[in-house]
Amino acid sequence: MPADRHCGVMSGTSLDGVDAVVADFAPASGVCRTLGFAHVAFPPALRHDLAALQTSGDDELARAARASLALADCYADAALAACRAAGLAPSEVASVGVHGQTVRHRPDEHWTIQLNDPARVAERTGMTVVADFRRRDLAAGGQGAPLVPAFHHALFARPERARAVVNLGGIANVTLLAPGAPVRGFDTGPGNVLLDTWHARHGGGPFDAGGAWAASGRVDHALLHAMLGEPYFAAPPPKSTGRDLFDAGWLDAMLAHRGAPEHPADVQATLAALTARTIADAIRGAAPGTDEVLVCGGGAHNATVLRMLAHDLAPARVVPTSDEGVAVDQVEALAFAWLAREALAGRTASLPEVTGASGARVLGAIYPA
Ligand SMILES: Nc1ncnc2c1ncn2[C@@H]1O[C@H](COP(=O)(O)OP(=O)(O)O)[C@@H](O)[C@H]1O
Ligand SMILES: [Mg+2]
Structure with missing residues (x-):
């Protein structure tokens, strides 16, 4: 039975950068125990590009695709740094949940956009990636948020x-x-x-x-x-x-x-x-x-x-x-490690009473290592 360790990678609306954590979800006591944490600040150019993508503009699709590649590299760097901080090889961590970067959120129109390139994160880390956590809930009539x-x-x-x-x-x-x-x-x-x-x-x-x-x-x-x-x-x-x-x-x-x-x-x-x-x-x-x-x-x-x-x-x-006992900068990243774990186990993790969806759903798409 492999250890129940998962990584979570979060970058939020502040556009400050990426928080990543590796946690053990079968600790001797409690729900989870943090094994390693890393923060990767966004390079100024990426931060600028992401801020610009919050509103419509010229050539958005290509700019979004390029930003997604740059983001994926930051996510991979953060996940690998968190593994290093935990003293673990990526192969010793069962999955990495990567939220992506929200650039638009329009639940009133049933869509939300989190830029990410999970396939690239899988290639760069050698880890099983879980991504795209929100859209299933939106498809089920929910807000797709909050998921934590x-x-x-x-x-x-x-x-x-x-x-x-x-x-x-x-x-x-x-x-x-x-x-x-x-x-x-x-x-x-x-x-x-x-x-x-x-x-x-x-x-x-x-x-x-x-x-x-x-x-x-x-x-x-x-x-x-x-x-x-x-x-x-x-x-x-x-x-x-x-x-x-x-x-x-x-x-x-x-x-x-x-x-x-x-x-x-x-x-x-x-x-x-x-x-x-x-x-x-x-x-x-x-x-x-x-x-x-x-x-x-x-x-x-x-x-x-x-x-x-x-x-x-x-x-x-x-x-x-x-x-x-949970550092303030780790809670959200831990949540995406936990959500990845729930997705891999095939368990529903959305709360329809929170998001307004018609029912609980398994959240996230899996990109095997
Ligand atoms: N030392 C600090 N003093 C005041 N605010 C801080 C400090 N460190 C971080 N912050 C605030 O927290 C934000 C980042 O918080 P974070 O939880 O990462 O948000 P998000 O999930 O939106 O990225 C920063 O943009 C800043 O506003
Ligand atoms: Mg942040």
Whole structure:
């Protein structure tokens, strides 16, 4: 019986790069144990190309194909680096689940696009690749997202606790884990995407390290109120979103409508408040009994967002998943390792109550080593 080890490779809407993890899914205790982790930053040119592919433009098909090749190389590098970090040969890892890079997400029209070249990842790594996790759920009438709640449930559900898991990626999503109730989950709206956009424009650098710049500004409550009027926030689940909606154009329209605050740092503070408030409203609205909120994703390093979230959700306890023994930057990659494992075993992994699909489906296409 080969060891139950799988690799997961995730690159999200933040366009920061690739997180890869190798985990053992038959540990002595618990659901899984991380054996190795690697982060591969996107080369600036690829990051630029991926940002450009978020909107329509000339020669999109060829540009998407070229970006897919470059992505596949990053994914393969990340998977191999995670294997090395684990001290394992790729042949000792049963599969690698590769999410791909979302460049469009239109569940209203039943389609989503994750750029990837799984065949190339299989060639470059010698590993069995599982990819294209979302489209089967869309074909079954679902949003194709979020897919991680089933894993959040496996990892973090406790019979005695009403918990929520918040993933602060480019887009933020919540999973609601109330004892005795079905798992629920949906995208709440912007996580880091608008914070990163504004910081890159005014603060310099791809993100606001620690949320320090946001902490130096003051929340503009009129602007925050206007932003909270976005209809997505009030729409009932199932729902999922992406850069298709929350991008620089959305932010600029808000600022044009309300008038931008004098100090750019005040916009950053207001965007941090928007991320926190929309998450808090979503949790309080859908699961008012929640007493513990576990935060993961790169945004968990943003102390300002976390402080605002704790304030908005008090008296619930808001803590990083690292307090539960899972590093904040590893949760999503672990989820795709787990999803690959479920696909190989032929088990369904989607939650129709989360995505709105007509039933649970086996997710992902398999590219044998
Ligand atoms: N030290 C940090 N301080 C503040 N924000 C951070 C820090 N490190 C990462 N982030 C944020 O996390 C984002 C990446 O998070 P990630 O979970 O990888 O999101 P995604 O899945 O969308 O790629 C960055 O774009 C940035 O906004
Ligand atoms: Mg990322």
